[in-house]
Structure formats: C-alpha cells, structure tokens
Amino acid sequence: MAAATPKMAAATLKAPSAPPKMAAAPPASSASARSQDGGGGSGALLLLLLLPPLPGPVGAVEPISLGLALAGAAASALTGFISYPRLYCYFRECCLQRHDPRAAAALQENLDRKLFGQHLVSKVIVKAVKGFLNNENAKKPLALSLHGWTGTGKNFVSKIIAESIYKNGLKSKYVHQFVATLHFPHAQDINTYKDQLQSWIRGNVSICPRSIFIFDEMDKMHAGLIDSIKPFLDYYELLDGVSYRKAIFIFLSNAGAEKITELALDFWRNGRTREDIELTDIQNSLSVSVFNNKNSGFWHSTLIDKNLIDYFVPFLPLEYKHVKMCVRVEIQSRGYTVDEDILTRIADEMTYFPREERIYSDKGCKTVDAKLDYYYDF
Ligand SMILES: Nc1ncnc2c1ncn2[C@@H]1O[C@H](COP(=O)(O)OP(=O)(O)OP(=O)(O)O)[C@@H](O)[C@H]1O
Numbered sequence: 001m002a003a004a005t006p007k008m009a010a011a012t013l014k015a016p017s018a019p020p021k022m023a024a025a026p027p028a029s030s031a032s033a034r035s036q037d038g039g040g041g042s043g044a045l046l047l048l049l050l051l052p053p054l055p056g057p058v059g060a061v062e063p064i065s066l067g068l069a070l071a072g073a074a075a076s077a078l079t080g081f082i083s084y085p086r087l088y089c090y091f092r093e094c095c096l097q098r099h100d101p102r103a104a105a106a107l108q109e110n111l112d113r114k115l116f117g118q119h120l121v122s123k124v125i126v127k128a129v130k131g132f133l134n135n136e137n138a139k140k141p142l143a144l145s146l147h148g149w150t151g152t153g154k155n156f157v158s159k160i161i162a163e164s165i166y167k168n169g170l171k172s173k174y175v176h177q178f179v180a181t182l183h184f185p186h187a188q189d190i191n192t193y194k195d196q197l198q199s200w201i202r203g204n205v206s207i208c209p210r211s212i213f214i215f216d217e218m219d220k221m222h223a224g225l226i227d228s229i230k231p232f233l234d235y236y237e238l239l240d241g242v243s244y245r246k247a248i249f250i251f252l253s254n255a256g257a258e259k260i261t262e263l264a265l266d267f268w269r270n271g272r273t274r275e276d277i278e279l280t281d282i283q284n285s286l287s288v289s290v291f292n293n294k295n296s297g298f299w300h301s302t303l304i305d306k307n308l309i310d311y312f313v314p315f316l317p318l319e320y321k322h323v324k325m326c327v328r329v330e331i332q333s334r335g336y337t338v339d340e341d342i343l344t345r346i347a348d349e350m351t352y353f354p355r356e357e358r359i360y361s362d363k364g365c366k367t368v369d370a371k372l373d374y375y376y377d378f
Helices: 010-014 028-037 042-050 063-091 101-114 119-134 154-165 187-207 226-233 257-269 283-291 320-333 340-349 368-375
Strands: 142-148 175-179 212-216 248-253 311-315
Touching: 101 119, 101 154, 119 142, 119 154, 119 311, 142 154, 142 257, 142 283, 154 212, 154 248, 175 187, 187 226, 226 248, 257 283, 257 311, 283 311, 320 340, 320 368, 340 368
Parallel strands: 142 248, 142 311, 175 212, 212 248
Antiparallel strands: none
C-alpha cells in the first residue's frame, strides 16, 4: 500500500508522475513558463485594467493629441507589462525567481531573535542559505542535514528557512515536507516509495526550480530509500531536461544526538562555555557516526559517501536557561503577562540529564506549551 503524500489527494497517488501539491497543475512546461512571467492568461485582463482610459471620443481629438495619447497608453502598457509579474506575485504566490537580499537579512534576524542556544546552527544556516541563494551559478542543490536531540529546534529552523524564502513558509506550494513514519511507513513498499519520491521531486522541480524539500524523521527512514534521490543532489547540469541546482533539501534527524551531547558535556565538564564549540569540533565525527548508524536513514548512504550533503548541522542539547526562554516566549505569544513564578515552575518541572549533572532538558523545548495550559487559566 502506498502512503498518502503531503498535501496531495489520495487519487493522485495512482499517477506516480504527479508530485505533491500539483493535483490541478498544468503540464510542467507550461507551469514553468508561467512561473517565469509570474502568471497566465488572466494577465491580459489585468493589464487592460492597468491602462489609463483614452481621453474622450477618438473622433473629437486632433491628430497630435491622439498621437500623444496613444504613445502615453503604449508607455503605460509597457510599464504595466514590466511590473505585471511583480504585481501578480504580490497577490498570488510565485516560484522564487530572483533572490531578494532582504530575505537573507530577515533569516539572520529571525534566527538571532527566535532561536535559543544554537550558535552553530545560526551561523551555518545563514552562511549556507545566503551563499546559495546569492549564487546564480550553483553547481548543485543545497543539502543540509540537521541533527540533534528532540525539541532542540530542527523543525523550528526549517520553518524559519522556508519562511525566509516563501512568505507562506511550510504552507507554500513550493515547500514539500515528508515525514518518514507517515509517508514511508512500510519496509516492503520501499521500491514504490523510491519511484514516488523521484517523480514527486522531478515534478515539483519542473514546476518550480527553487523548490524546498524537507525530510523529517530521517532516523526512521528505511535504509537505502534516501539514496533514490542521489541523482538530484549531484552535480548534473540537467537530468532529462530538468535542472535541480536551485532546489534546497533539508534532512532532519535525531541520529548523532549522542555525539553532539558528548561534545557539549565535554566542554561543560572542562569549564568551557558551549559558545566555544566550533563546527570543526563536530562536523566530521557527526557525518561518520550518521554514516555508520544503521538507524540514521543515512546508513552507508551514497549521499554521504559522495559528499553530496553540504552541511551537517549540530543542534546542541538545551539547558535550563533555554527552556525558561522558550516558556517566556510561549507565554508572551499568547498575549499573557509573564508570571516569573509560573515560568520557573514550568522549567523546573522538565526533566534534565545526565542523571548526575542534570544540565540538558530531555525534551528540549517540546511540551512547554502543553505545560502552560495547565498553569494558566486561559
Ligand atoms: N533552540 C530553540 N529556540 C527556541 N525555541 C525552540 C528551540 N528548540 C525548540 N523550540 C521550540 O520548541 C518547539 C519544538 O521544537 P522542534 O519541533 O523544532 O524540535 P525538533 O528538534 O524538531 O524535535 P524532534 O527531533 O522531536 O522533531 C518549537 O516549535 C519551538 O517553539
């Protein structure tokens, strides 16, 4: 039995060539052409509406005035045509054509403001995403693999990345999220999943080259399945006429969390701050541990073997002070006054590890919102 696909009607599953979110989409070529100019036939109508009305009945105007009026109308039409895609994309979501530098600034600002205790993540993500979007001649798609303990912000960060590129974020029709246990549950169907995954990605990238694919629960993915997308992550200019070089792939996984915690603990025990940890302290050992872990989804994966993952991004386990920050944000986001006593009680209620030191929250910032419901009488 094939699994349901994200945002795609079950009926569409019968045609594996149809990717998610394109049930009513036109053939790839026309859709892609449309995404280039930002709209379809309704553009002509909108253009007419943008034109200024011609002055008076034509018969009553002398030739010079008529000439000037027509020239003015033509100029307006031209201006309208040029600005039309922008106007169209203001009202309807379009595939990203040209990167707006303000998006990278917004990404940095959002990570700085909203993400707690993850100095490595902020640094790597901003550099990687900004560099990639600014590079018109990228040789391969961007592939980021986010690793860490539960509740440390992996999904949160992928949402922030998606929102920095498409204002609808995860709801954008150009952002596709796969959850291993939901979309690829049965080991015996792995070959079907491989085919589907390839056609979904091919179909969606044909429609929008700047598509984003997020694979959650990589550690629950059947070994070998992710290798089916290897050609798309590779350095090919075109594959069957489609370029994948503008796409972004984000993998989320709990695999490697022990390695990351080990390192963080090591720093803590040696009296060094977590901010002293550098990417070079962990990147290699993280990729090796994921590669050798049968339950990582990347076990002996060619994606790692062939160096097709650009960054392994380590999420550090969250401490008591970070949990308190999460509680504070949650209270404020609901519009309530922060009660310091309740805030401390919620953070105290969370459980921390290792058993002796009790430094790191074993659920990260997850369940904070549920605890809030208990304390605040909303
Ligand atoms: N580092 C963080 N800074 C700020 N908020 C965080 C952070 N980590 C988690 N949160 C909050 O906790 C919620 C749950 O975190 P998230 O779903 O991103 O965890 P995760 O790492 O993806 O967990 P899992 O591995 O279980 O999927 C987020 O929506 C966010 O509100």
